[in-house]
Amino acid sequence: MTRPFIISGELPGIPLRLGVVGGSFDPIHIGHLIMASAAREALNLDLLLFVPTAIQPLKQDRPASAPEHRVAMVELAIEENPYFSLSRVDVDRPGPSYTVDTLSLLRQEYPQAAFWFILGADALHSFPRWRDPEGILAQARLAIVRRPGVAVDVTALSQSLPQLQDAIDWVDAPLIDISSTDLRRRAAEGLSLKYRVSDPVHEYIDANKLYT
Numbered sequence: 001m002t003r004p005f006i007i008s009g010e011l012p013g014i015p016l017r018l019g020v021v022g023g024s025f026d027p028i029h030i031g032h033l034i035m036a037s038a039a040r041e042a043l044n045l046d047l048l049l050f051v052p053t054a055i056q057p058l059k060q061d062r063p064a065s066a067p068e069h070r071v072a073m074v075e076l077a078i079e080e081n082p083y084f085s086l087s088r089v090d091v092d093r094p095g096p097s098y099t100v101d102t103l104s105l106l107r108q109e110y111p112q113a114a115f116w117f118i119l120g121a122d123a124l125h126s127f128p129r130w131r132d133p134e135g136i137l138a139q140a141r142l143a144i145v146r147r148p149g150v151a152v153d154v155t156a157l158s159q160s161l162p163q164l165q166d167a168i169d170w171v172d173a174p175l176i177d178i179s180s181t182d183l184r185r186r187a188a189e190g191l192s193l194k195y196r197v198s199d200p201v202h203e204y205i206d207a208n209k210l211y212t
């Protein structure tokens with residue numbers, strides 16, 4: 001898709017401010033969309049890239065829905081927002097989707113951009129255990145959105161990763177107590193996902209009987 005406003009962000013001397021939202025998006029829900037939108041506003045980002053993971057390194061207990069289903073749902077969820085775009089950088093390469101590699105590949109694609117990796121507080125909690133967190137922080141700042149029921153002690157997390165303390169931009173957003181896990185459970189129990197996911201995503205899940 002052509003997005004003319006990006007061109008101005010790529011003028012020499014004006015780096016594109018780029019947000020990256022990684023996730024399994026199984027399914028993508030309004031919590032993800034609100035998180036991305038809040039980060040865009042708070043940090044004045046030019047573009048938000050939603051990057052569905054191929055294999056989630058920390059989530060290998062449960063098989064994810066097929067990448068093409070998760071990609072299709074992301075496309076449906078973001079299609080009306082000109083600031084939101086999908087990147088296939090993780091689903092199109094083999095092996096687990098380590099964020100440090102995702103960012104390296106995206107930096108080749110957008111060499112002029114300054115990067116923010118956008119995360120919910122639960123993900124920040126496990127961040128020091130990700131593959132090469134120092135390598136991630138060398139490439140991006142972290143934009144953190146609070147998540148219900150998750151308290152984060154950055155000082156404690158910074159003990160093993162001193163760079164973390166100054167690498168975080170906190171993003172204020174409404175607390176949304178929705179997770180894909182809950183949505184999959186609701187669907188399996190025959191409960192509605194309406195209002196929790198956008199309408200086209202809701203229709204896609206029904207049509208493809210994804211979680212029943």
Ligand code: ATP
Binds near residue numbers: 122
């Ligand atoms: P699952 O239950 O399968 O783990 P999820 O709802 O946590 O799904 P993910 O795809 O794991 O969604 O999350 C992608 C990113 O979005 C993570 O950084 C996560 O913290 C964040 N996120 C997801 N839901 C919310 C929410 N309701 N509020 C804030 N952040 C969220």
Ligand code: MG
């Ligand atoms: Mg999660």
